[in-house]
Amino acid sequence: MPQKLNYWLTTxxxxxxxAQPLPESADVAIIGAGFTGLSAALSLAKRGAKVVVLExxxxxxxxxxxxxxxxxSGLKLGVNKLISxxxxxxxxxxxxxxxxxxxxVERIVKEENIACDFARTGHxxxxxxxxxxxxxxxxxxxxxxxxxxxxxxVPRDQLRAEIGSDIYYGGMVDEISVGLNPARYVAGxxxxxxxxxxQICERTRLLNIQRESREGAPGFSLTSSRGEIWAxxxxxxxxxxxxxxxxxxxxxxxxIGSFIIxxxxxxxxxxxxxxxxxxxxxxxxNYIFYYRLTPDNRMLFGGRAAFFPETxxxxxxxxxxxxxxxxxxxxxxxxxxxxxxxxxxxxxxFDIMPHAGQVDGIYFAIGYAGHGVAMATYQxxxxxxxxxxxxxxxxxxxxxxxxxxxxxxxxxxWFLPFAGAYYKVLDWVS
Numbered sequence: 216m217p218q219k220l221n222y223w224l225t226t227x228x229x230x231x232x233x234a235q236p237l238p239e240s241a242d243v244a245i246i247g248a249g250f251t252g253l254s255a256a257l258s259l260a261k262r263g264a265k266v267v268v269l270e271x272x273x274x275x276x277x278x279x280x281x282x283x284x285x286x287x288s289g290l291k292l293g294v295n296k297l298i299s300x301x302x303x304x305x306x307x308x309x310x311x312x313x314x315x316x317x318x319x320v321e322r323i324v325k326e327e328n329i330a331c332d333f334a335r336t337g338h339x340x341x342x343x344x345x346x347x348x349x350x351x352x353x354x355x356x357x358x359x360x361x362x363x364x365x366x367x368x369v370p371r372d373q374l375r376a377e378i379g380s381d382i383y384y385g386g387m388v389d390e391i392s393v394g395l396n397p398a399r400y401v402a403g404x405x406x407x408x409x410x411x412x413x414q415i416c417e418r419t420r421l422l423n424i425q426r427e428s429r430e431g432a433p434g435f436s437l438t439s440s441r442g443e444i445w446a447x448x449x450x451x452x453x454x455x456x457x458x459x460x461x462x463x464x465x466x467x468x469x470x471i472g473s474f475i476i477x478x479x480x481x482x483x484x485x486x487x488x489x490x491x492x493x494x495x496x497x498x499x500x501n502y503i504f505y506y507r508l509t510p511d512n513r514m515l516f517g518g519r520a521a522f523f524p525e526t527x528x529x530x531x532x533x534x535x536x537x538x539x540x541x542x543x544x545x546x547x548x549x550x551x552x553x554x555x556x557x558x559x560x561x562x563x564x565f566d567i568m569p570h571a572g573q574v575d576g577i578y579f580a581i582g583y584a585g586h587g588v589a590m591a592t593y594q595x596x597x598x599x600x601x602x603x604x605x606x607x608x609x610x611x612x613x614x615x616x617x618x619x620x621x622x623x624x625x626x627x628x629w630f631l632p633f634a635g636a637y638y639k640v641l642d643w644v645s
Contacts, residue, residue, distance in 0.1 A: 219530055221281055222477040222513070222555040223398035229274055230406045232415040237442045240429070241267040241414075243602055244437055244446035246421050246461070249279035250587060251452030251580050253404040253415075254323070254595025255602075260411035262603050267446070268413060269439055271420040275401030277456045278587060281559030283475060283505055283517050284400075285495040286320050286393035287338055288364075289313050291567045291584040293350070294357050300566075301614060303361065308610040310362045316589035317391055319596055324395075329403030331395045332510040338392035339494040341374075341383040347499040348385040355387065364389075378496060379488040380544050394495050394507055397588060404592075416441065421460040424449060426576065435577070448602050450578040452595065454587065455560035463574045467618050468581055469563045474533035475517035476541065477509065477555040478548065486512040489545055504540050505585075514548060516541040530558050561585055565619060571598060571612045578602060580611075 243259055245252040248270035259266045270276070290297065290313055297306040324333045342348035348371070355366045369377055369386040377386055409415060420440040427436035427445065434447045451461050455470040481489070490496065490508050497505035504518040516537055534556040542549050564570055564582035569590050571580040578601065580594035594611070601607035 216531070217476065217534060217553040217556045219527070219557065220555050221398070221557040222509070222515070223280055223284070223396055226396060227398045227402050229280075229398070229402050230409065232274065232405075232409060232417050235414060235416075237416060237419070237439065237444050238265075238267060238414065240445045241265045242446070243267075243448045243450060244269060244435070244444060246449065246451045247277075247453040247456070248274045248405060248415055248417070249277050249452060249454065250401060250404065250591035251454070251595045251598070252450070253401065253408050254592045255450055255452065255599040256408040256413040256415070256595075257323070257327075257404060257411055258596050258599035259603060260408060260413040262599070264603065266408075266413040267444060268408070268415045269419045269421050269437070270415060270417050271440075271456075271458075273417045274405040274415060275398060278454055278559045278561060279401040279591070280398040281475070281557060282397050282473075282588060283495075283507060283515055284395050284397040284588065285338065285497075285505065285507065286317055286395060286589045287495065287586050288317060288389050288392050288589075289586075290569070291586060294354055294361070298357075298361075305610060305613065307362060310358070310364070312593065312610055313586075313590070314364060314391065316593035317393055319593045320393065320395075320400075320589055323404070323407070323592065324400070327403055327407040329400060329407070331397075331399035331403055333393060333395045333400075334493070334510075335391065336394050336493045336495060337388055337390040339369075339377050339386050339388050339496045340499060341378065341386045341496060342499045343383065344499070345384050351385065351387040377492060377494060378490060379547065382544060383498070388494070392495055394493070395588070396510060400588070421458070423460055424577065433576075448578065450580070450598055450602065452580055452591070452598075454581055454583060454591070455562035457562070457581065461577070461579075464579055464581065467564060467570075467616060469565070470560045471519065471563055472529055472533075472558055473517060473519055473561050473585070474530065474537060474556070474558045475515060476534055476537045476553045477516075478514045479552045479554050481508075481512045481514060481551070483512065485547060486514075489514060489547065504537075504544065506541070506544070513554075514541065514545070514551070530556055533558060561587070565617050566615075568614060569594065569611045570614070570616045571609050572616065
């Protein structure tokens with residue numbers, strides 16, 4: 216059995232914030248020290264704001280250090296679906312923002328000198344069925360025409376130049392996507408935010424928020440496990456770990472488990488055979504697999520092996536499912552040892568879209584649906600801009616934010632087993 220340990224965390228010493236008492240007040244209180252919160256904290260602190268980040272665990276503890284390290288263009292939904300939902304103009308702006316997310320990560324990595332193995336390797340989506348491949352040509356045509364962004368279709372007979380597997384019907388490549396080490400990246404973001412003057416309070420769980428004016432200034436009183444703080448503004452960036460202190464947001468987010476295995480270090484020739492161009496790879500199913508080589512040539516293979524968030528049982532079961540999936544894609548790895556397995560929790564909204572805005576006067580950015588490395592970094596910057604300047608051009612703040620049908624959801628996802636079964640059936644019939 217592989218170690219139940221996040222491989223990325225073996226490659227980095229996470230920064231630790233100095234033990235300080237909570238200040239009495241702040242310009243901005245940020246909930247969550249992941250990509251969203253730290254990106255916002257960095258930007259706001261550089262603008263001169265007094266920023267306090269409340270984190271219930273430690274810097275980068277949640278999805279920000281547990282993901283595959285894929286910095287991807289695009290959104291979870293296809294462009295034709297987006298146009299049908301939101302129209303051409305708003306879809307253009309959202310797609311342009313998705314491309315801008317990658318530049319945002321790159322700029323921060325360069326400005327803050329974050330050593331996180333940032334590499335613009337591009338991504339490859341592989342088609343599990345002929346119908347999925349046929350749709351790629353339509354997507355490439357629309358994206359080129361509407362968004363002036365070029366993707367490339369790879370026919371099945373040329374796919375070996377991209378991936379050492381024969382099970383797919385073709386692929387689609389976007390050269391601008393990036394691979395990085397997410398634990399090193401979030402560690403660098405945390406260190407940069409503290410250098411800029413933000414105070415990060417680890418092991419400080421938010422218990423309650425309520426509106427409270429002070430000396431005529433509107434704001435919020437926050438009660439935490441370490442005491443109280445008053446803030447003029449509050450930003451929530453807790454994604455799949457959103458809790459009971461923000462119930463209006465919690466009931467609009469579905470926390471979904473995602474799991475990853477990582478092999479032993481592979482011989483160079485085998486690594487090049489599996490991924491000749493070192494792409495970030497994912498398949499076309501709803502119940503997806505995603506995989507890539509790590510910077511030291513391990514195969515990292517992840518997916519929604521179990522829909523429920525991580526427990527010993529779901530991690531063990533997921534390790535078996537993912538290993539079978541990996542060997543189906545890459546029979547060459549049948550005798551390769553799996554060294555690490557871990558789980559984390561993603562946030563999906565009911566429309567599978569990112570969302571940003573204000574609820575009850577509290578700012579939020581959530582709903583990254585597996586695109587969080589890029590989108591959360593970008594949203595942190597955009598939310599900081601909104602808070603500092605009082606206005607925003609964030610397209611994800613302009614789309615409707617639906618809750619559960621008939622309101623049958625209070626933040627505890629009782630329906631996940633049914634959703635998992637539904638998507639498996641959908642993958643089978645589609």
